[in-house]
Amino acid sequence: MAFRKENHTKETCSASLNAVKDALYVLNGKWKLPLILTLQDGPKRFNEIQKSIGDITPKILSKELKDLELNEFVIRKVFSTTPVTVTYELTEYSGSLDRVIDELRNWGMQHRERLVMNRKTAPVLEEVLG
Amino acid sequence: MAFRKENHTKETCSASLNAVKDALYVLNGKWKLPLILTLQDGPKRFNEIQKSIGDITPKILSKELKDLELNEFVIRKVFSTTPVTVTYELTEYSGSLDRVIDELRNWGMQHRERLVMNRKTAPVLEEVLG
DNA sequence: CAGGATCCAGGAAGATACTG
DNA sequence: CAGTATCTTCCTGGATCCTG
Numbered sequence: 001m002a003f004r005k006e007n008h009t010k011e012t013c014s015a016s017l018n019a020v021k022d023a024l025y026v027l028n029g030k031w032k033l034p035l036i037l038t039l040q041d042g043p044k045r046f047n048e049i050q051k052s053i054g055d056i057t058p059k060i061l062s063k064e065l066k067d068l069e070l071n072e073f074v075i076r077k078v079f080s081t082t083p084v085t086v087t088y089e090l091t092e093y094s095g096s097l098d099r100v101i102d103e104l105r106n107w108g109m110q111h112r113e114r115l116v117m118n119r120k121t122a123p124v125l126e127e128v129l130g
Numbered sequence: 131m132a133f134r135k136e137n138h139t140k141e142t143c144s145a146s147l148n149a150v151k152d153a154l155y156v157l158n159g160k161w162k163l164p165l166i167l168t169l170q171d172g173p174k175r176f177n178e179i180q181k182s183i184g185d186i187t188p189k190i191l192s193k194e195l196k197d198l199e200l201n202e203f204v205i206r207k208v209f210s211t212t213p214v215t216v217t218y219e220l221t222e223y224s225g226s227l228d229r230v231i232d233e234l235r236n237w238g239m240q241h242r243e244r245l246v247m248n249r250k251t252a253p254v255l256e257e258v259l260g
Numbered sequence: 261c262a263g264g265a266t267c268c269a270g271g272a273a274g275a276t277a278c279t280g
Numbered sequence: 281c282a283g284t285a286t287c288t289t290c291c292t293g294g295a296t297c298c299t300g
Contacts, residue, residue, distance in 0.1 A: 017163055019238035020231055024157060026241070030293070033147055046262050057294060058263055071241070072248075083261050083300090093244075096237065101150055103233040107226065108149035111156070111201070114223075118202075160273075176282050187274060188283060213280090213281050 023100065026071050031056060031064045033101075036073065036094065043077075043089035073097070153230065156201050161186060161194045163231075166203065166224065173207075173219035203227070 027033065031053070038044065038052045050061055065088055068074040073094040079085040157163060161183070168174065168182045180191055195218055198204035203224040209215040 013167060016235050017167060019235045019242070020163060021238070022242055023234040023238035024154065027150075027154060028158065033150060037143060037147060055294095057296090059265085059295095060293060062263055063293095072244075086262060096240075100233050100237045103230050104153040105146050105149040107230045108151070108153035110226075112149070112152055114202075185274090187276090189275095189285085190273060192283060193273095211281095216282060 026067075026073075027097075027100075027104075029064070031060065032068070035064055035068060036090070036097070039074065039088060039090045043087040045085060045087055049088065156197075156203075157227075157230075157234075159194070161190065162198070165194055165198060166220070166227070169204065169218060169220045173217040175215060175217055179218065 034053045035049070038049060041052075044052065046058075046061070049065075050056055050058070056064075065074060065076070069076055072091055074088050075091050077087045077089070079087070164183045165179070168179060171182075174182065176188075176191070179195075180186060180188070186194075195204060195206070198218075199206055202221055204218050205221050207217045207219070209217070
């Protein structure tokens, strides 16, 4: 129970806030999740990834993969073929996200159902899902 | 265990993805979390909120509060005093976020520790936390 | 093939001023 | 007090072209 009253000093509170922001930050952006998902099929090469998630430009893909590398979710392997082959694959550590993602997914599903049941339109969600 | 291999069809996968995106969306942005946190102290008025989280402009605060209302995390109450008094307070439903936030917070803390231990600088996190 | 370089568009957020 | 209106700025991400 994060941030509950009994433990609600400024210090613990802002520490908690920062931790949550850390977590949100590594998952945020348009491509992080799709990238992680597609790599769960196994190692893939740059162009394979690009095809599999469609419409991502090389620049963005490159940047996103570097982010994922920095956070140790993805490992980049270079093979000295000609021309060189580069593969990206998920690390074991990336599995630590499973619990978080699972929680987000469950909450997200019930939230959408709730809004629909209440016959409220939810522009914020519609925007995201098209 | 989201997105695990055995259940990895395109349909279930993209449904899961969308649910996660829904959840991320409602928590995202610069002000959603700070706002929820400050309202955990109890109902507050517009200007009180503004002072308590510092540096948010009325326009942004107004918009963020409307988002939180749409998602049913916050309820707006108008009192016919002169001048009118408006309070914002958390709904019970907002408590459903506790589990999610808790999971995010725990993961965020261990992730930061991990990166520090590995002596990797983590630009992505440093940017966020200053 | 695997990316980097350059330029550009759109949305989120800030500054400032104003109103019922 | 509780916002709205307008203008500007910044930042993410996209388009296009280029190279070891």
